[in-house]
Amino acid sequence: MVKKHAPPRSAPTLSDVAQEAGVSTATVSRCLNSPERVVESTRQRVMAAVERLEYTPNFAARAMVAKRSYTIGAIIPTMENAIFARGLQAFQDALSDQGYTLLVSSSAYRPELEAAQIRTLVARGADGLLLIGHDRDEGIYDYLAQHRVPALVAWSYAPDARSPSVGFDNRSAMAELAQHVLDLGHRRIAMISGFAAGNDRARSRVLGARDAFIANGLDPEALRVVETSYDFEKGARAFEEIVTQQPDVTAVICGNDVLAAGALQEARRLGIAIPEQISVTGFDDIELAAVVSPALTTVHVPHREMGRQAAHALIAMVAAASQQAALPDVSQCISTKVVSRASLSPPPG
Amino acid sequence: MVKKHAPPRSAPTLSDVAQEAGVSTATVSRCLNSPERVVESTRQRVMAAVERLEYTPNFAARAMVAKRSYTIGAIIPTMENAIFARGLQAFQDALSDQGYTLLVSSSAYRPELEAAQIRTLVARGADGLLLIGHDRDEGIYDYLAQHRVPALVAWSYAPDARSPSVGFDNRSAMAELAQHVLDLGHRRIAMISGFAAGNDRARSRVLGARDAFIANGLDPEALRVVETSYDFEKGARAFEEIVTQQPDVTAVICGNDVLAAGALQEARRLGIAIPEQISVTGFDDIELAAVVSPALTTVHVPHREMGRQAAHALIAMVAAASQQAALPDVSQCISTKVVSRASLSPPPG
DNA sequence: ATCGTCAATGCAAGCGCTTACATGTTGATT
DNA sequence: AATCAACATGTAAGCGCTTGCATTGACGAT
Numbered sequence: 001m002v003k004k005h006a007p008p009r010s011a012p013t014l015s016d017v018a019q020e021a022g023v024s025t026a027t028v029s030r031c032l033n034s035p036e037r038v039v040e041s042t043r044q045r046v047m048a049a050v051e052r053l054e055y056t057p058n059f060a061a062r063a064m065v066a067k068r069s070y071t072i073g074a075i076i077p078t079m080e081n082a083i084f085a086r087g088l089q090a091f092q093d094a095l096s097d098q099g100y101t102l103l104v105s106s107s108a109y110r111p112e113l114e115a116a117q118i119r120t121l122v123a124r125g126a127d128g129l130l131l132i133g134h135d136r137d138e139g140i141y142d143y144l145a146q147h148r149v150p151a152l153v154a155w156s157y158a159p160d161a162r163s164p165s166v167g168f169d170n171r172s173a174m175a176e177l178a179q180h181v182l183d184l185g186h187r188r189i190a191m192i193s194g195f196a197a198g199n200d201r202a203r204s205r206v207l208g209a210r211d212a213f214i215a216n217g218l219d220p221e222a223l224r225v226v227e228t229s230y231d232f233e234k235g236a237r238a239f240e241e242i243v244t245q246q247p248d249v250t251a252v253i254c255g256n257d258v259l260a261a262g263a264l265q266e267a268r269r270l271g272i273a274i275p276e277q278i279s280v281t282g283f284d285d286i287e288l289a290a291v292v293s294p295a296l297t298t299v300h301v302p303h304r305e306m307g308r309q310a311a312h313a314l315i316a317m318v319a320a321a322s323q324q325a326a327l328p329d330v331s332q333c334i335s336t337k338v339v340s341r342a343s344l345s346p347p348p349g
Numbered sequence: 350m351v352k353k354h355a356p357p358r359s360a361p362t363l364s365d366v367a368q369e370a371g372v373s374t375a376t377v378s379r380c381l382n383s384p385e386r387v388v389e390s391t392r393q394r395v396m397a398a399v400e401r402l403e404y405t406p407n408f409a410a411r412a413m414v415a416k417r418s419y420t421i422g423a424i425i426p427t428m429e430n431a432i433f434a435r436g437l438q439a440f441q442d443a444l445s446d447q448g449y450t451l452l453v454s455s456s457a458y459r460p461e462l463e464a465a466q467i468r469t470l471v472a473r474g475a476d477g478l479l480l481i482g483h484d485r486d487e488g489i490y491d492y493l494a495q496h497r498v499p500a501l502v503a504w505s506y507a508p509d510a511r512s513p514s515v516g517f518d519n520r521s522a523m524a525e526l527a528q529h530v531l532d533l534g535h536r537r538i539a540m541i542s543g544f545a546a547g548n549d550r551a552r553s554r555v556l557g558a559r560d561a562f563i564a565n566g567l568d569p570e571a572l573r574v575v576e577t578s579y580d581f582e583k584g585a586r587a588f589e590e591i592v593t594q595q596p597d598v599t600a601v602i603c604g605n606d607v608l609a610a611g612a613l614q615e616a617r618r619l620g621i622a623i624p625e626q627i628s629v630t631g632f633d634d635i636e637l638a639a640v641v642s643p644a645l646t647t648v649h650v651p652h653r654e655m656g657r658q659a660a661h662a663l664i665a666m667v668a669a670a671s672q673q674a675a676l677p678d679v680s681q682c683i684s685t686k687v688v689s690r691a692s693l694s695p696p697p698g
Numbered sequence: 699a700t701c702g703t704c705a706a707t708g709c710a711a712g713c714g715c716t717t718a719c720a721t722g723t724t725g726a727t728t
Numbered sequence: 729a730a731t732c733a734a735c736a737t738g739t740a741a742g743c744g745c746t747t748g749c750a751t752t753g754a755c756g757a758t
Contacts, residue, residue, distance in 0.1 A: 010497070011496055013713090013714055013715085014714060014715060014716095015714080015715095023737075023738085024737065024738045024739075025714090025715080025716090025738090026716080026717075026737070026738060026739080026740095027736085027737060027738075029715070029716060029717085030716090030717095030736095030737090033716080037735090037736080037737095038736070038737080039735085039736060039737090042736080042737080054492070054495070056468060056471065056472040057472060057714085057715075058413070058472075058474070058713085058714050058715070059409075059472050059473045059474050060409045060410075060412040060413040060418065060474050060713090060714080060715095061409075061413050061713070061714035061715040061716090061743090062714080062715060062716080063409040063715095064407070064409040064410050064413055064713095064714085064715075064716095064743055064744070064745090065714085065715050065716050065717085065742080065743050066715085066716070066743095067743080069409065071452075071473075078438065079428075079434050079435075079437055079438040079441070080431075080434055080435050080438050081431065081434070081636070082429075082430065082431055082434070085428050085429055085430070085431070085434060086428075086429050088428055089427065089428040089429050089455060092428070092453070092454065092455065093455075096454070096466075101452060101454070101469065101470075101473060102452070102453060102454070103420075103450060103451070103452055103453075104441070104451060104452075104453050105441070105445070105450070105451070106438060106441065119405075120450065121450075122405070123405045123406070123408055124408045124420075124450060125407070125408045125409055146403075147360065232636055232639075232640065261640045262640075264640070265639070265640055268642065287430070287581055288637060288640070290581075290614070291581060291610045291611075291613070291614055291637070291641055292640055292641060292642070293617065293641070293642045362743095362744055362745085363744060363745060363746095364744080364745095372707075372708085373707065373708045373709075374708090374709095374744090374745080374746090375707070375708060375709075375710095375746080375747075376706085376707060376708075378745065378746055378747085379706095379707090379746090379747095382746080386705090386706080386707095387706070387707080388705085388706060388707090391706080391707085406744085406745075407743090407744050407745070409743090409744080409745095410713090410743070410744035410745040410746090411744080411745060411746080412745095413713055413714070413715090413743095413744085413745075413746095414712080414713050414744085414745050414746050414747085415713095415745085415746070416713085699758100700757100700758080701756105701757085701758080702755105702756095702757085702758100703754100703755090703756090703757100704753105704754095704755095705752105705753095705754090705755105706751105706752085706753090706754100707750105707751080707752075707753100708749105708750085708751070708752090709748105709749085709750075709751085710747100710748095710749095710750100711746105711747090711748090711749105712745100712746095712747100713744105713745085713746090714743105715742100715743085716741105716742095716743090717740100717741090717742100718739105718740095718741090719738105719739085719740090719741105720737105720738080720739070720740100721736105721737085721738070721739090722735105722736085722737080722738090723734100723735085723736075723737095724733100724734085724735080724736095725732100725733095725734095725735105726731100726732090726733085726734100727730100727731080727732085727733095728729100728730085728731080728732105
């Protein structure tokens, strides 16, 4: 007779544990979810059975009945560069602490992809969503509202937008940085910006720079802006374009550190001394900013702090939503500050 | 009399659709999952109802009965720096193309955290897991086997390890780079490595460097190794330690580009010219490597390619597992190559 | 006309869990 | 000793879906 293997025991279920411990499934469930409701002695017996069987509750089943998945979705424009990485890491850490899991997607800065991913995440039962920036189709907010999935916007603070946000004021942050540039005496300034379409952060930063021009009695249109995608290489190309077409610029304000690093690299290639001939500034203060040479003068954004706050805010929203309560006001403006490093100095001459 | 709102219609279910279309739930389910099994006319009626109600299947319910979640979990040591970002992005893109969603966690290089996260992801019903490196407790592999969750290791190739892997040969890649260093005439060499404990990649890289020493008839113990965590600042400190204690070194091999960038920064601070006084090398070839100055000589790892391949491999494993089939052999060694840039030159003198 | 066949559809079980409600125990109170 | 909280535990319904099996009816063959 052929020796029978033990049937490939598939994952133990609640009732396996119940049987093993000699109690009902309800008791096991209670041990796991509200241990105070079951008496010490039973609990120990149950827990022992749980250990012995290496039981782990089936998530789908739990989510189905609880109508909560303890999952948060995040859709970021890209995972490739470090812009969102640090903040997202902090976001995830804070989430884990509260027993939530993170589902991430990246949209490659493409609105239609983002919309599709939002639907996917909602269909997957995400309890809440983290979105970057405010700029998106109204219909998406309707969809979210209808499905009762709270969404929080990060990386951009806008108190009266459709969604609450935990972020910073891109516009005034950039205005402050531009003011530094102007204070040093620069007047022929160009800006390399991320594409403005569908990106309120990029747009606000340009507006901020122009604000500073206005505040100094200058024509804001004198700020030449080159738009491109957030990419080293693109930053380099934009810088090249600027110095070719406008050889007299003395400062180039970049929409973020990645673009600025690209500009620096191109400058080196072209033999342009930074900051002696041209000053360059960044935005975000990712690690890169301090490592390139010359180190970048940039706007420091406390990404970790923002990520953590965003997690708490979103969890609060989810909790409120699950009790049908009114959404709490969780919006928060995280403050930024300009950090001065070597890449910015007075104009030559 | 108070005007009643329509009851906050919660998400429509299969049976809502069935009723709307005048068919049974089974038919609706079939329309959605195997449309060829239902006749054209009925299908149209059902689809119309689906549209009208804006029905989206409940994911948890589906996952529960199908025992498939179309979710892949990935646990990476950190999201903070760009080491894993690019590969993970490619991994995610490939996954999305196949209808899978990615669940990510980061373990902060802490084994116990990683173990906990593996359990969480399995409990969450991940169909498969992407893990970085081979080094972990045997028990984890047992756990995974018992739960029938296929796991693929990436960033490290080891054909006879417990798990299949899609990665590169850290050891020989580093040996090749070290050979370049030796070829230039360097003999007093130090290495800044990531912590070796629990990190086979870090260990292999050190071994690789020693291999090159041996191949050149040198004492492998002559390679002084400083271990630290993968962090700019730590790289800087380690570099400082090395040049203080061994002022005669002419080359510092770093375990990755982040450490190397830290070393570069510290060298600048100390007024040490790279590569004139000391050469520095990295590993990974993340974008950073080309942007710092001097640009880093490093080992180029095709992260995107690796991510994509890993996704396909893992999906194949999941498919096999779900049909109880034997796991296909998906292991793959991705080839790397040394890229020479300015940070490495012959020793002074 | 009768029967068999097969495609289309319906019926109903059950996935693993939570929870309202029912039942059983205990000990304090009178 | 009888009564009754108050609490511990069990019973069982059902969450939304898929799927094996039963049923129906149309059609061609006899």
